[in-house]
Amino acid sequence: MNTELMNEELQDFIRKYDLYGCIQCGRCTGGCPVTVRTNLNVRRFVYNSLDQSMLDDLAKLPEIWDCTACNTCAVRCPKGLKPVEVLMGLRNILVVEQGTVQPTVRDALESVFLEGNPWSKPRKTRSDWMEGLDVRIAEPGEKVENLIFVCCTVAYDPRVQILAKNLVGLLNKAGVDYGFIGESEACCASEVHHLGEADLFAEMVEGNTELLNEYDAGRIVTISPHCFSTFKNQYPALKARVIHYTQLIAELLASKKLNFSKEFPEKIVFHDPCFLGKQNGVFNEPRTILGQIPGAEVVEFERRRERSLCCEGGGGKMWVESESKKERLAETRARDAGALGASILAVACPFCVLTLDDAIKAKGLEEQLRVAEILEIIGGLVE
Ligand code: SF4
Numbered sequence: 102m103n104t105e106l107m108n109e110e111l112q113d114f115i116r117k118y119d120l121y122g123c124i125q126c127g128r129c130t131g132g133c134p135v136t137v138r139t140n141l142n143v144r145r146f147v148y149n150s151l152d153q154s155m156l157d158d159l160a161k162l163p164e165i166w167d168c169t170a171c172n173t174c175a176v177r178c179p180k181g182l183k184p185v186e187v188l189m190g191l192r193n194i195l196v197v198e199q200g201t202v203q204p205t206v207r208d209a210l211e212s213v214f215l216e217g218n219p220w221s222k223p224r225k226t227r228s229d230w231m232e233g234l235d236v237r238i239a240e241p242g243e244k245v246e247n248l249i250f251v252c253c254t255v256a257y258d259p260r261v262q263i264l265a266k267n268l269v270g271l272l273n274k275a276g277v278d279y280g281f282i283g284e285s286e287a288c289c290a291s292e293v294h295h296l297g298e299a300d301l302f303a304e305m306v307e308g309n310t311e312l313l314n315e316y317d318a319g320r321i322v323t324i325s326p327h328c329f330s331t332f333k334n335q336y337p338a339l340k341a342r343v344i345h346y347t348q349l350i351a352e353l354l355a356s357k358k359l360n361f362s363k364e365f366p367e368k369i370v371f372h373d374p375c376f377l378g379k380q381n382g383v384f385n386e387p388r389t390i391l392g393q394i395p396g397a398e399v400v401e402f403e404r405r406r407e408r409s410l411c412c413e414g415g416g417g418k419m420w421v422e423s424e425s426k427k428e429r430l431a432e433t434r435a436r437d438a439g440a441l442g443a444s445i446l447a448v449a450c451p452f453c454v455l456t457l458d459d460a461i462k463a464k465g466l467e468e469q470l471r472v473a474e475i476l477e478i479i480g481g482l483v484e
Pocket residue numbers: 122123124125126127128129130144147174177178179180181182184
């Protein structure tokens with residue numbers, strides 16, 4: 102926006118985020134994990150956003166890009182506000198109305214618009230990971246009990262394509278009715294929302310809702326917690342229920358459609374992904390799966406479940422570099438896992454795999470510790 106928000110627009114901003122409801126208790130900032138390494142003070146943003154003359158300047162402060170959208174501030178707010186969304190609203194002012202955007206953010210948004218993914222990859226190669234696999238693709242209009250939504254990162258990034266490949270193997274072994282979407286699958290737009298492009302987000306929600314509702318799906322199963330959270334909370338017109346794959350696998354183990362047949366003699370510590378745990382309350386299923394692996398010892402972080410430390414992979418942070426040179430939260434997490442004597446840092450999210458892989462290398466812990474997504478761990482252990 103080149104000029105100040107008109108009063109009416111400011112009132113909309115205040116209403117949208119319920120800014121008058123804030124009692125300035127500071128619990129949001131007190132719980133915000135990035136305050137240890139950046140200048141972000143979310144309470145102050147909530148307060149200052151009440152002043153029309155400050156909105157433009159607030160939107161330009163670099164620390165609005167330090168937020169990882171972990172949601173801790175919303176979980177802790179006694180008044181039920183979502184301070185994180187105030188920051189997303191400010192990003193929207195900067196990106197859309199002021200047109201000021203970092204090149205990496207611009208490229209990611211342009212790629213979602215043109216190719217349906219933020220990784221600047223051609224739309225037509227989205228299903229290349231399926232080559233050589235016995236995968237069932239569901240056609241629009243078809244009845245399918247479990248409609249699988251892969252995620253852009255899993256579809257294109259060679260480090261995490263194994264998640265989708267292993268899920269195919271598990272679904273085939275369990276003999277469940279499933280279907281993948283294939284090339285017409287497009288970005289869930291979680292990161293578009295968090296990068297502040299509200300119009301493109303609305304467009305993607307509309308297009309994806311139309312596509313997903315064409316299927317007679319019993320439920321939509323996502324691999325990434327980011328797709329899971331976005332569909333569940335920001336797609337009001339989706340007809341099918343949305344679950345995360347850990348919920349499906351836990352169900353298949355409980356019904357004995359999947360059974361562990363091999364040992365995995367490792368010490369595992371599970372890192373709760375923010376978009377699965379804090380944001381949607383899925384804490385138990387990943388632990389239920391890991392707890393049944395024969396030969397494995399499962400230990401817990403001191404900061405776990407609602408108090409889990411963010412890996413800084415969400416909130417558009419894959420495309421925005423933080424100015425802070427202090428230890429990254431993912432590095433703190435890797436250090437904590439190392440101190441527990443864990444050999445496997447288990448996660449249930451492709452972004453966590455990428456951030457924690459880097460963190461383990463940065464901390465020189467590769468000899469004793471590795472990151473493994475739950476699908477990576479169990480892929481070869483079940484019959
Ligand atoms: S926790 Fe909620 S009420 Fe307290 S300062 Fe933050 S936004 Fe305001």
